[in-house]
Amino acid sequence: MIKKENSSLQPYNTFGIDVKADWLLTIETVDELREILQDESLKEESKLILGGGSNILFTQPVKGVVLLNRLKGIEIKKEDEEHIYVQVGAGEVWHQFVMWAVEKGFGGIENLSLIPGSVGAGPMQNIGAYGVELKDSFHELEAMNLSTLEIQKFTSADCKFGYRESVFKNELKNQFFITSVSFRLTKHPQLNTSYGAISQELAARCPFSYGKRGEQRRHQHSSKQITRP
Numbered sequence: 660m661i662k663k664e665n666s667s668l669q670p671y672n673t674f675g676i677d678v679k680a681d682w683l684l685t686i687e688t689v690d691e692l693r694e695i696l697q698d699e700s701l702k703e704e705s706k707l708i709l710g711g712g713s714n715i716l717f718t719q720p721v722k723g724v725v726l727l728n729r730l731k732g733i734e735i736k737k738e739d740e741e742h743i744y745v746q747v748g749a750g751e752v753w754h755q756f757v758m759w760a761v762e763k764g765f766g767g768i769e770n771l772s773l774i775p776g777s778v779g780a781g782p783m784q785n786i787g788a789y790g791v792e793l794k795d796s797f798h799e800l801e802a803m804n805l806s807t808l809e810i811q812k813f814t815s816a817d818c819k820f821g822y823r824e825s826v827f828k829n830e831l832k833n834q835f836f837i838t839s840v841s842f843r844l845t846k847h848p849q850l851n852t853s854y855g856a857i858s859q860e861l862a863a864r865c866p867f868s869y870g871k872r873g874e875q876r877r878h879q880h881s882s883k884q885i886t887r888p
């Protein structure tokens with residue numbers, strides 16, 4: 660764990676706003692998170708969870724503790740004929756996880772290429788792009804209750820996903836730290852190319868086929884070309 664007092668958040672937010680936090684704590688394991696939340700000297704301080712800092716606008720110094728989420732790891736937990744179930748540390752960079760899946764030929768999240776931010780922030784607003792949402796490949800997530808320090812599992816129904824919505828933005832706001840997210844990815848990708856800009860880009864790029872794996876890469880590349888400013 661890295662603990663810094665009166666530390667600038669400039670490197671940790673997309674706008675590059677140079678505000679200071681009373682405390683900046685970089686968390687690399689769930690045990691470290693628990694340790695910080697049990698720390699008597701920080702108990703009364705307010706807590707702000709920060710992933711990639713791409714959906715947050717700092718307008719003033721942050722009082723209390725910023726918990727910088729760097730919980731890593733991508734682990735296939737189980738698989739069957741059709742699917743793999745993969746658990747991803749909430750501090751993994753979302754786009755890097757998408758690239759991992761595409762490289763391995765696992766389908767479901769390729770349209771969500773290049774969405775900035777961390778895996779753990781994805782369920783907060785049910786990230787989505789080009790006709791696909793995180794909830795479509797979501798299996799379950801684990802989150803630490805910031806008061807009881809218990810790890811709780813949330814199914815898709817528990818998360819109450821909606822359009823850029825979840826329970827974590829509403830009734831459970833500021834109550835949980837999402838520590839990992841599990842996805843159910845298909846071994847036989849059915850590409851969703853229905854979104855207008857994607858199908859146009861694909862048609863313009865190449866009129867013939869590369870086989871299934873190549874199609875998925877080409878498709879993910881098209882989402883990337885369109886998403887990239």
Ligand SMILES: Cc1cc2nc3c(=O)[nH]c(=O)nc-3n(C[C@H](O)[C@H](O)[C@H](O)COP(=O)(O)OP(=O)(O)OC[C@H]3O[C@@H](n4cnc5c(N)ncnc54)[C@H](O)[C@@H]3O)c2cc1C
Nearest residue numbers: 708710711712713714715775776777779780786787836837
């Ligand atoms: C250029 C650009 C393009 C974008 N395109 C899209 C898009 O196509 N589709 C889309 O859906 N969104 C898009 N977004 C929004 C953004 O990518 C998502 O909201 C993303 O999930 C934010 O992740 P983050 O890690 O940066 O979150 P942060 O900005 O770090 O945090 C956002 C909020 O989530 C909370 N939070 C973060 N991590 C956790 C956690 N582990 N547990 C509990 N709470 C947490 C924070 O406290 C904060 O309230 C875009 C943003 C930018 C800047």
